[in-house]
Amino acid sequence: MKKNFRKYSPGKGQRPSHEEAEGEVRAKKHLGQHFLKDEDVAEKIGDTLSYSGYKHVLEIGPGMGVLTKYILRKEIDVHVIEIDTESVAYLQEHYPQLQGKVHEKDFLKHDLSEIFGQEQFAIIGNFPYNISTQIVFKMLELRQYIPEFSGMFQKEVAQRICEKEGSKTYGILSVLVQAFYEAEYLFTVPPSVFNPPPKVDSGVLRLSRKEDFSLPCNEKLFFRVVKTAFQQRRKTLRNSLKSFDLPENIKEDSIFGQRPEQLSTTQFIELTQIIEPHAVRD
Numbered sequence: 001m002k003k004n005f006r007k008y009s010p011g012k013g014q015r016p017s018h019e020e021a022e023g024e025v026r027a028k029k030h031l032g033q034h035f036l037k038d039e040d041v042a043e044k045i046g047d048t049l050s051y052s053g054y055k056h057v058l059e060i061g062p063g064m065g066v067l068t069k070y071i072l073r074k075e076i077d078v079h080v081i082e083i084d085t086e087s088v089a090y091l092q093e094h095y096p097q098l099q100g101k102v103h104e105k106d107f108l109k110h111d112l113s114e115i116f117g118q119e120q121f122a123i124i125g126n127f128p129y130n131i132s133t134q135i136v137f138k139m140l141e142l143r144q145y146i147p148e149f150s151g152m153f154q155k156e157v158a159q160r161i162c163e164k165e166g167s168k169t170y171g172i173l174s175v176l177v178q179a180f181y182e183a184e185y186l187f188t189v190p191p192s193v194f195n196p197p198p199k200v201d202s203g204v205l206r207l208s209r210k211e212d213f214s215l216p217c218n219e220k221l222f223f224r225v226v227k228t229a230f231q232q233r234r235k236t237l238r239n240s241l242k243s244f245d246l247p248e249n250i251k252e253d254s255i256f257g258q259r260p261e262q263l264s265t266t267q268f269i270e271l272t273q274i275i276e277p278h279a280v281r282d
């Protein structure tokens, strides 16, 4: 990591400190606002997408645009979605090239087909940590439109998403994301590069959708099996998955004798295939 962090400045020259700068957005805790003040980190995050194989990028939560400005340098159509009216006004004033592409909406509630139709788009962001899990679940729901996803989460969340089986932090997010995406933990970012600084380290990851991302099992059932198994993660699968009306001839030493954190994504798919003929259809 470089030592001389450059201060954040939206093209108006250096300022004594972020807190003192006039006309900037006041950080609101309930919106998870921790503004990045280090240009090198912002540029590095901007470089985490490949910008190929799709025409559009959506940035979630641009705030004052510190990351946006690096995405705008790429040859790609950039849209941003921001819930905070004050940030939206700031972006409209400082980034005229975003005209018509700043969506003042809640990412979790907005229908993104209103922006991109049925076209493919990548997602990037320094995400609001208070809704990180919901962001990942929405991305999974829309996976057929999202070939690439990168950005910053609380370090533990980023690590959990990329974790492999056998670890204590391996869980629902790891299995569900890795069923459809290659997940890479890229680098750690310290609290000192934010204003206000969060209490914990942050981590940047990249998710690249697998070429064949349709599972060889009932996908709805796969989600249910994974979630149910991890709700009682200390039980063996034969106990935690009782509600699924399992086959009667389960052997002790089979996959069902294991705990969920021991199973790879592929084994969860196999498990779903075994359960599928017995599962009550919804």
Ligand SMILES: C[S@@+](CC[C@H](N)C(=O)[O-])C[C@H]1O[C@@H](n2cnc3c(N)ncnc32)[C@H](O)[C@@H]1O
Pocket: 031, 032, 033, 034, 035, 036, 037, 060, 061, 062, 063, 064, 065, 066, 067, 081, 082, 083, 084, 087, 105, 106, 107, 108, 125, 126, 127, 128, 129, 131
């Ligand atoms: C951690 S800050 C990052 C801001 C900016 N990208 C940066 O790096 O300085 C998260 C941003 O997400 C925005 N945000 C929070 N909840 C949101 C939601 N549901 N939909 C869209 N934006 C949201 C906040 O207003 C804030 O600007």
